[in-house]
Amino acid sequence: xxxxxxxxxxxxxxxxxxxxxAQPSATPKRVLVLYWYNKDFPGNVLFDQAFQAVLQSGSVxxxxxxxxxxxxxxxxxxxxxxxxxxxLRQKYxxxxxxxxxxxxxxxxxxxxxxxxxxxxxSPIVFLGIKKPTPDQLMVGxxxxxxxxxxxxxxxxxxxxxxxxxxxxxxxxxGTPERDKRFxxxxxxxxxxxxxxxxxxxxxxxxxxxxxxxxxxxxxxSIILYGWQQSHNSQGELLETWQTLAAFAPTASAPIYGMGSxxxxxxxxxxxxxxxxxxxxxxxQIVVRILKGEPAQGIPVADAPAFYMFDWRxxxxxxxxxxxxxxxxxxxxxxxxxWERYKWRIISVTTLFLLQTAFIAILLIERKRRQRAKQALxxxxxxxEQRIATRTAALAxxxxxxxxxxxxxxxxxxxxxxxxxxxxxxxxxxxxDKLNPEGQRFVQTIRSSxxxxxxxxxxxxxxxxxxxxxxxxxxxxxxxxxxxxxxxxERETTEREIDVIVNVNGGSVVADxxxxxxxxxxxxxxxxxxxxxxxxxxxxxxSEDTTKSYVLWVRDNGVGFDMQYSDRIFxxxxxxxxxxxxxxxxxxxxxxxxxxxxxxxxxxxxxEPGEGATFYLEIPKPRPSDLKL
Numbered sequence: 001x002x003x004x005x006x007x008x009x010x011x012x013x014x015x016x017x018x019x020x021x022a023q024p025s026a027t028p029k030r031v032l033v034l035y036w037y038n039k040d041f042p043g044n045v046l047f048d049q050a051f052q053a054v055l056q057s058g059s060v061x062x063x064x065x066x067x068x069x070x071x072x073x074x075x076x077x078x079x080x081x082x083x084x085x086x087x088l089r090q091k092y093x094x095x096x097x098x099x100x101x102x103x104x105x106x107x108x109x110x111x112x113x114x115x116x117x118x119x120x121x122s123p124i125v126f127l128g129i130k131k132p133t134p135d136q137l138m139v140g141x142x143x144x145x146x147x148x149x150x151x152x153x154x155x156x157x158x159x160x161x162x163x164x165x166x167x168x169x170x171x172x173x174g175t176p177e178r179d180k181r182f183x184x185x186x187x188x189x190x191x192x193x194x195x196x197x198x199x200x201x202x203x204x205x206x207x208x209x210x211x212x213x214x215x216x217x218x219x220x221s222i223i224l225y226g227w228q229q230s231h232n233s234q235g236e237l238l239e240t241w242q243t244l245a246a247f248a249p250t251a252s253a254p255i256y257g258m259g260s261x262x263x264x265x266x267x268x269x270x271x272x273x274x275x276x277x278x279x280x281x282x283x284q285i286v287v288r289i290l291k292g293e294p295a296q297g298i299p300v301a302d303a304p305a306f307y308m309f310d311w312r313x314x315x316x317x318x319x320x321x322x323x324x325x326x327x328x329x330x331x332x333x334x335x336x337x338w339e340r341y342k343w344r345i346i347s348v349t350t351l352f353l354l355q356t357a358f359i360a361i362l363l364i365e366r367k368r369r370q371r372a373k374q375a376l377x378x379x380x381x382x383x384e385q386r387i388a389t390r391t392a393a394l395a396x397x398x399x400x401x402x403x404x405x406x407x408x409x410x411x412x413x414x415x416x417x418x419x420x421x422x423x424x425x426x427x428x429x430x431x432d433k434l435n436p437e438g439q440r441f442v443q444t445i446r447s448s449x450x451x452x453x454x455x456x457x458x459x460x461x462x463x464x465x466x467x468x469x470x471x472x473x474x475x476x477x478x479x480x481x482x483x484x485x486x487x488x489e490r491e492t493t494e495r496e497i498d499v500i501v502n503v504n505g506g507s508v509v510a511d512x513x514x515x516x517x518x519x520x521x522x523x524x525x526x527x528x529x530x531x532x533x534x535x536x537x538x539x540x541x542s543e544d545t546t547k548s549y550v551l552w553v554r555d556n557g558v559g560f561d562m563q564y565s566d567r568i569f570x571x572x573x574x575x576x577x578x579x580x581x582x583x584x585x586x587x588x589x590x591x592x593x594x595x596x597x598x599x600x601x602x603x604x605x606x607e608p609g610e611g612a613t614f615y616l617e618i619p620k621p622r623p624s625d626l627k628l
Contacts, residue, residue, distance in 0.1 A: 028062040028063065028064045029060055029062060029063045029064065029098050029099075029290045030063075030064045030066065030095060030096065030097050030098050030099075031055065031063060031064070031065055031066065031097070031098065031099045031100075031101065031286055031290075032066040032067075032068060032092070032097045032099075032100050032101065032119070032122075033048075033051065033065070033066070033067050033068070033100075033101040033103060034068050034069075034070055034100065034101065034102055034103065034107040034110065034111060035047075035067065035068070035069045035070065035103045035104070035107065036069075036070050036071070036072065036073065036103060036104040036106045036107050037069070037071065037073060037239070038069050038071055038074070039067065039069055041239065042241065042261050042275075043259075043260075043261045043275040044069075044103070044275070045275075046261075046274070046275035046276045046279065047103065047275040047276070047278055047279035047282075048067065048279065049276070049279065050275070050276045050277070050278075050279030050280045050283065051101075051279035051280070051282055051283045051286075052065060052283075053279075053280075053283070054279075054280055054283025054284055054286075054287060055283055055286070055287070057287075059287050059291070060287055060290045060291060063290070066092075066097075068088065070084065070106055070107050070110055072106050072110075073106075073176065073229060073237070074237060076176065076177065081110065081113075081114075084110075085110075085114045085117065085118065088118055089117060089118055092118075092119075096121070096122075097119050097122045098122065098289070098290060099122060099123055099124075099125060099286050099289050099290060100119050100122045100123070100124050100125070101124075101125045101126075101127075101282060101286065102124055102125070102126040102127065102128065102145070103127050103282075104127065104128055105128035105129055105130050107126075107128075108124075108126045108128045108130070108132070111124055112124075112132070112136065115140070120140060121140070121141055122141060123140075123141040123142045123143065123144070123289055123294075123295035124141075124142075124143045124144075124145070124295070125143075125144055125145045125282060125285050125286055125289070125295070126143065126144075126145035126146075127145055127146055127148065127278055127282055127303070128145070128147070128148070129147065129148060129150070129185065131147055131300060137296065137300070138296055141294075141295060142294055142295030142296035143295060144285060144295045144296070144298040144299070144300055145282070145285065145300055146278065146281050146282065146285070146300065146301050146302065146303040147300060147301070147302055147303060148273045148278070148302075148303045148305075149271075149273055149302050149303055149304070149305040150185065150189055150258075151258045151270065151271040151272065151273065151305050152185075152186055152189035152190055152224070152258060153189055153190070154270075154271035154305070155224065155256050155257070155258050155270035155271045155272075156169065156190060156193060156224060156256075158256065158269075158270060158271060158307070158325070159222050159224070159254070159256040159268075159270075160196075160197070160222075161323075162254075162268075162319055162323060162324075163220075163222055163254065165220050166197055166220055166221065166222050167197060167198060167218075167220040167221070168197065168198045168199075168200060168217070168218060168220065168221040168222075169190075169193070169197050169198070169199045169200070169221070169222055169223075169224055170199075170200050170202055170214070170217060170221060170222070170223045170224070170253070171183070171186050171190070171199060171200070171201045171202065171203075171223075171224045171225075171226060172202045172203075172205075172210070172214075172223060172224070172225050172226060172228055173186065173201075173202075173203055173204075173225075173226035173227055173228050174203050174204040174205065174227075174228040174229065174230065175204070175227075175228075175229055176229055176237070178204045180203050180204070182203075182226040182227050182228075183201050183203045183226075185226075186201070186224075186226055187201070204228075206230065206231075207230045207231065207232060207233075207238070207243065207246060207247070208233070210228075210230070210243075210246075210247050211246060211247045211250060214247045214250070214251040214252065214253070215247075215250045215251065215252060216252060217251070217252045217253045221252075221253040222253050222254055222255075222256060223251060223253050223254065223255040223256065224256055224257070225244060225255050225256065225257040225262060225267060226257070226258065227240050227259065228240055228243045228244075229243065230243045230246075232246075240259070240261070240262065241261055241262055241264075241265045242265075244257075244262050244265045244266050244267060245265040245266055247266075248265060248266020248267070249266065251266070254268045254313070254316075254317045254319075255267050255268055255313075256268055256269065256270045257269075257270045257272070258270055258271070258272055258273070259272055259273065260272040260273065260274040260275060260276075260308055261275065263308050263309070263310050263331060264310055264331060264332060266310075266313065267310060267313065268309060268310060268313040268314065268317060268319070269307065269308050269309030269310060269313070269314075269328075270307075270308070271305055271306070271307055272305060272306065272307075272308050273303050273304070273305045274304075274305075274306065274308070277303070277304045277306070278303050278304075281301075281303060281304060285298060306327070306328075306329060307324065307325045307327065307328040307329065308328070308329045308330075308331065309324060309328055309329070309330050309331070310330075310331060310332050311330050311331065311332050311333040311334060312332050312334065314330075315334075419445060419449045423442050423443075423445045423449070426442050427439065427442055427443070470511050470514070470597055470598070471511055471512075471513075472509050472510055472511055472598070473509070473510075473511075473512055474507055474508075474509055475507060475508050475509070475510055475512055475515065476507050477503055477504070477506050477507060477508055477542060477549065477551070478503045478504065478506075480512070480515065480516065480519070481501060481503045481519065481540055481542075481551070482501060482503075484516060484519045484520055484523065485499055485501055485523070485540060487520075488520075488523045488524075488527065492527055495527075495531070495536070496536075497527065497530065497536045497537070497538060498535065498536065498537040498538070499537075499538045499539075499540070500537070500538070500539045500540070501539075501540050501541075502539065502540070502541040502542075503540060503541060503542040503551070504542055504544060506542070506544050506549060508549045508618045508620075509618075509620075509621045510598050510600075510618050511594070511597065511598050514594035514595070514597060514598055515594070515598070515616070515618070517590060517591075517594055518590070518591040518594045518595060518602065518616055519551070519553070519616070521587040521588065521590055521591050522553040522591065522614045522616070523538070523540075523553060524587060525553075525587060525588065525614065526538045526553050526554075526555035526557065526612075526614075529555060529557035529558050529559075529612070530555050530556060530557040532557075532558070533556055533557055535556075536555070536556065536557070537555070537556045538553065538554070538555050539552075539553070539554045539555075540552070540553055540554075541554070546620075547619065547620055548600070548617050548618060548619045548620055549617070549618045549620065550615060550616070550617050550618075551615070551616040551618070552613050552614065552615045552616070553613070553614045554611065554612070554613040554614075555611050555612060555613075556610075556611040557611050557612065558608070558609065558611075559606040559607050559608045559609055559610050559611050559612050560604075560606045560608060560612060561606075561608055562605070562606060562607070565603065565604055565605070565606070568588055568604065569588045569589060569591070569592040569602060569603075569604075570589060571586055571589040588602075591614075591616075595616060595617070595618075598618060598619075599619050600616065600617045600618045600619055601617050602614070602615065602616055602617075603615050
């Protein structure tokens with residue numbers, strides 16, 4: 001029967017993982033941004049992109065972003081406010097908003113007015129001209145934000161420095177409510193300039209009147225553009241940049257402004273606050289709050305501002321870029337053909353000059369090579385003539401040497417045949433008249449003549465090998481080895497030797513006569529040096545490597561000391577007395593010479609009393625050699 005403890009353990013094993021899997025994921029952080037204008041407003045688009053980039057940078061995980069649009073410029077009135085209030089309250093009734101962002105004063109006024117019914121527990125981050133009161137900043141979850149820099153003074157100073165003879169400044173602004181709020185701010189900011197220039201405020205002028213007025217401004221005037229919404233002839237509401245674009249082309253004075261959104265619609269430029277930089281700054285404040293920092297502890301700061309200009313308007317009013325403040329941003333630059341393609345033109349010209357220089361160098365080099373080729377051809381002709389002459393002389397000497405070799409061999413072998421014949425007759429016909437010592441003397445004479453005869457034959461083989469034409473062919477390695485071994489087995493019937501052949505079925509490209517002679521000499525050597533072994537054993541094997549084929553002949557004979565491994569392949573070199581192991585000392589020299597002529601090599605490995613292994617390495621042909 002299962003105990004209660006066992007049941008408890010099983011319960012924990014199966015229930016705990018299921019409980020862990022059933023736990024909800026971390027609660028997301030939610031951020032709501034309330035814009036004044038609609039989502040297509042250029043300033044909202046730039047702000048939105050920069051703001052979201054900060055949220056998505058990874059500083060805070062699992063952030064949900066909710067944009068909403070007040071649009072009181074299109075839908076003014078308390079009724080519209082109430083509709084939007086009820087809409088937002090119902091939409092976010094079941095969602096906790098961690099941070100609310102107010103973009104512009106209109107959005108901030110709306111949130112402060114309905115905060116208790118919409119987002120009472122959410123801190124507010126604002127972007128606006130009006131700074132909340134100390135009581136508003138500290139109430140509830142707190143309020144912080146940035147104040148767009150009031151750049152009227154900096155922009156007017158800039159305009160006056162670029163147009164030093166200015167006498168009148170026309171400030172243009174207006175709203176559908178005709179509340180003159182932009183004019184009020186401007187009057188406060190520009191109060192100290194009345195003694196320097198005359199400032200005329202053109203507020204809430206109808207569009208057509210505004211176009212007509214700006215078209216005929218007096219000389220030595222500039223326009224300071226604040227913010228104006230107006231209606232066209234069809235009654236459609238024009239946004240501030242659309243109003244600017246309507247009168248700027250015909251304006252008789254340069255236009256300066258404080259908003260980056262206006263640069264590009266006829267404004268020369270100004271000390272502006274940008275939507276992108278505002279979006280980045282606001283996003284950084286929101287991230288700090290999402291990480292746990294209280295909004296009350298974050299001081300309200302000024303928004304960043306910078307100098308921005310429209311290159312087209314600079315050209316229109318004859319302004320030099322050198323007169324602009326350092327670090328100014330210049331947009332809409334239009335390059336001349338030279339400015340646009342300057343480096344390409346320089347590169348092409350440089351390339352053309354280099355090519356011309358290279359061609360000249362090549363022509364000079366070609367002429368020099370032609371002269372060098374003529375001299376080389378003449379030298380080659382002389383060399384060929386010399387080589388032909390010396391080759392003919394060498395061939396003549398070779399024929400003389402060959403004739404001399406055969407003559408000497410014939411002259412030496414003739415008396416040897418006589419000595420051998422007469423000594424044989426002595427042993428056959430006069431053996432009964434010779435005492436044992438005399439018979440031994442005659443036998444020694446016969447043995448010496450036979451050794452001399454073999455020496456002459458080996459020397460002839462060595463000389464023939466040097467003079468014989470090398471003829472390479474495709475050779476079946478296994479068949480060749482078996483044929484040579486079989487021949488040797490027939491020649492050594494008086495001794496029982498265990499011969500093992502372990503050769504693969506590959507083929508080699510080699511001189512068949514040279515390879516056969518080398519293998520014969522190796523086998524003769526193995527047979528000779530195993531004659532005193534009780535159970536002689538000879539193994540013939542092969543190995544196929546990437547660059548060559550290796551044949552070896554291994555015996556269990558007397559062996560040799562490895563310090564003499566190179567010496568035994570030299571002509572007339574012997575490590576044993578001829579009385580013990582007869583031979584001429586030429587056989588291994590013939591092997592080395594034959595392998596060298598085929599581009600291969602021959603070597604040996606051994607230990608005294610442990611037998612020896614003699615190797616033949618035959619190189620594989622290169623692919624280019626096979627094609628030929």
